[in-house]
Amino acid sequence: MTEQNTHIDKPALEQVLANGDLLNISALVKSLLTHSLKRRDVDWVWNQLKRRPKDIQFRPLKMLLLSSFTLNLIEAPLGLQLVSHQRYLIPEFVPYQQWETLLHHPETLNEKNLDVIQMFLHLEDEIPTLCDDSILDKDIIYEQTSIFVERLKKAIHAFRNGSQTPVVLNSFILMKRGIERFININIGNNKNAVIDSLNAEITKLSEEYNNIYLYDYANLISDIGRNNWFDAANYYHNISPISSVGIRFLAQDLSKFYSALFQPRAKVLIFDLDNTLWGGIVGEDGATALKVRDGYLGESFKAFQSTIKGLQETGIILAIASKNNEEDAKDVFDVYPDMPLKWEDFGVTRINWLDKSANIVDIASEIGVGLDSVVFVDDNPLECERVKTNLPEVTVVRLGTEAHTFSNRLLEAANLYPLKITTEDKIRTNSYRSQIKRNESKRTSIDENEFLSSLDLVLEIGPPEPSEYDRIVQLINKTNQFNLTMIRYQLDEILEIIKSSDDQISVVRAKDKFGNYGLIGVLILRFSKTDCIIDTLLMSCRILGRNIEESILLYIKKIAKDRNSKKLIGRLNLTKKNKLVFDFYTKSGFLPIIESTNFEYDLMTNQLESYPDHLTVHEMEIQK
Amino acid sequence: MKPKSKILSQVIEVLSDVLDTPTEAISAETSPDTNESWDSIKHLNIIMAIEEEFNVTLSPEEQMEMLTVSLIADLISEKVNQ
Numbered sequence: 001m002t003e004q005n006t007h008i009d010k011p012a013l014e015q016v017l018a019n020g021d022l023l024n025i026s027a028l029v030k031s032l033l034t035h036s037l038k039r040r041d042v043d044w045v046w047n048q049l050k051r052r053p054k055d056i057q058f059r060p061l062k063m064l065l066l067s068s069f070t071l072n073l074i075e076a077p078l079g080l081q082l083v084s085h086q087r088y089l090i091p092e093f094v095p096y097q098q099w100e101t102l103l104h105h106p107e108t109l110n111e112k113n114l115d116v117i118q119m120f121l122h123l124e125d126e127i128p129t130l131c132d133d134s135i136l137d138k139d140i141i142y143e144q145t146s147i148f149v150e151r152l153k154k155a156i157h158a159f160r161n162g163s164q165t166p167v168v169l170n171s172f173i174l175m176k177r178g179i180e181r182f183i184n185i186n187i188g189n190n191k192n193a194v195i196d197s198l199n200a201e202i203t204k205l206s207e208e209y210n211n212i213y214l215y216d217y218a219n220l221i222s223d224i225g226r227n228n229w230f231d232a233a234n235y236y237h238n239i240s241p242i243s244s245v246g247i248r249f250l251a252q253d254l255s256k257f258y259s260a261l262f263q264p265r266a267k268v269l270i271f272d273l274d275n276t277l278w279g280g281i282v283g284e285d286g287a288t289a290l291k292v293r294d295g296y297l298g299e300s301f302k303a304f305q306s307t308i309k310g311l312q313e314t315g316i317i318l319a320i321a322s323k324n325n326e327e328d329a330k331d332v333f334d335v336y337p338d339m340p341l342k343w344e345d346f347g348v349t350r351i352n353w354l355d356k357s358a359n360i361v362d363i364a365s366e367i368g369v370g371l372d373s374v375v376f377v378d379d380n381p382l383e384c385e386r387v388k389t390n391l392p393e394v395t396v397v398r399l400g401t402e403a404h405t406f407s408n409r410l411l412e413a414a415n416l417y418p419l420k421i422t423t424e425d426k427i428r429t430n431s432y433r434s435q436i437k438r439n440e441s442k443r444t445s446i447d448e449n450e451f452l453s454s455l456d457l458v459l460e461i462g463p464p465e466p467s468e469y470d471r472i473v474q475l476i477n478k479t480n481q482f483n484l485t486m487i488r489y490q491l492d493e494i495l496e497i498i499k500s501s502d503d504q505i506s507v508v509r510a511k512d513k514f515g516n517y518g519l520i521g522v523l524i525l526r527f528s529k530t531d532c533i534i535d536t537l538l539m540s541c542r543i544l545g546r547n548i549e550e551s552i553l554l555y556i557k558k559i560a561k562d563r564n565s566k567k568l569i570g571r572l573n574l575t576k577k578n579k580l581v582f583d584f585y586t587k588s589g590f591l592p593i594i595e596s597t598n599f600e601y602d603l604m605t606n607q608l609e610s611y612p613d614h615l616t617v618h619e620m621e622i623q624k
Numbered sequence: 625m626k627p628k629s630k631i632l633s634q635v636i637e638v639l640s641d642v643l644d645t646p647t648e649a650i651s652a653e654t655s656p657d658t659n660e661s662w663d664s665i666k667h668l669n670i671i672m673a674i675e676e677e678f679n680v681t682l683s684p685e686e687q688m689e690m691l692t693v694s695l696i697a698d699l700i701s702e703k704v705n706q
Binding site for chain 1: 637638641642644665668669672673675676677
């Protein structure tokens, strides 16, 4: 037992928490969380943070927590975790099975302007007979379970019809096997088989609906262990069944989940090589002496490579920045053809003796992403520090020396977890890679037009499919470079636009001989009596440099003419990130409108040109 | 033996952190009736913080007895000095 009353230096912290700027506070809380704070200290820090005036607070994250039990104790630890991700938790707790009634009244929930509805249901509360020791007729178990599933489905369906707030469901943990412990295990219809099918049902639910997510609560409990998670005495006494250890881990894991849900995901991972992807130094030890196949170290590096490979498969682009001779590095991939990572997996490589920061900037610009979507991974503390200092926007992951911890370190330090994998994510890596191939041929190609024609580029422009709505929201919220107005929309707003007869949303899909890029552009037009206003016009950065813009603009002109608009009004909102488009309208024959940032194009006097020769455009039917 | 006075002041400090009330405003007589942030949810919070602070486990019966600061201190001193 410790005699020390408290570990933290309250007077010093109080100063920062009350008056410090937000970035300092976030960093401070992050470092506090790396020590295992006592519960009373967690409460104290959270109470200090809650005292800050609203106008100098982090961006709020309004959460409604619908649970079958009391979970208020998560507020302070989750609050701190989210502050370390620069969000301010505003929770509302609704325990004891009120979820069903509330979900059936989406209009009342809409008034709360929630960012997320988080559900935590325990089967002990929802289907008690399933979880006690009584051995029931299997028909009864199935019946009770299917009644619960139907209630849940109905509630979600009702809610979705009236609201677009994200809802996060929890998966269900298999029950503790009591007196049945040694029987029934081989029988397909034991109670746990029922829970498996229940989890499959709610997984389907999350796939069916936009903005319904499944948080794998059961997986977290198995990481920690059921006996450590639950507090049986408290369960019966005050319906607060999760132990203090459980609460702490839940807060940590849930905040990671919310980062994945609310923060833009990293796009590019840049790796060092020696003692990062394999054990040893190729330039000194030689390729054959490296640890990347067998033994404890070899297995550890191999496992790390598998994690990286997995990330690539979910749409993350891989790159190398290493101080080495390129031939040495390539040699390793030849000597170990069975390594999870292949030389071709890396979209861009900078293997030279230059400063890594310069190489990182170079890699980011070649791929066409901002430094804030780049993660740099190195075992060398000095290199890490340098990059941190030179390029503060880059997320730097310092791996340390224990290879078996690398995967965890990487996943904990950067925002890499995918939530739902869209088809675009799967093909993105390939398309980036083919873009790089293209850049190479572009360098040698003399005639730009000839080069573009050689791509066999095909565009499809038209109304979006319902399955593309998630991708539209994703693009609208993360596209910075080729984005004329930088207006961000959420799913509910997009659905409004789709419904409205005065507005029109179209999407652009693209493919060429190197690959299929999927949905790469979004445009939103708003029609007034005489004008067509270009509210949103954006294109994914991975498709830039192919003169697609003029074709999209021509498509807009055609649409506007069809709807008898007399003028096109182009809006332009220049920021630090979209400088690329500063002359887009003037270049395209638009005239600036005096005393505004808008441009206009007269559809009455100007003739429509035809699509350029270097690509093929398919215009899809519009139903409205 | 840990003196009871020391336990009392330590309990007051824990409650001060959890209830966001200055230590001077908490006495041996403070209870849910005299401190308005001490509601049933905060009571769970206090139990969790106290259990951790003194490395003890509190049974449901004991949790219900913790109705004033001095009762909490009595209970803890009994448990840690067994």
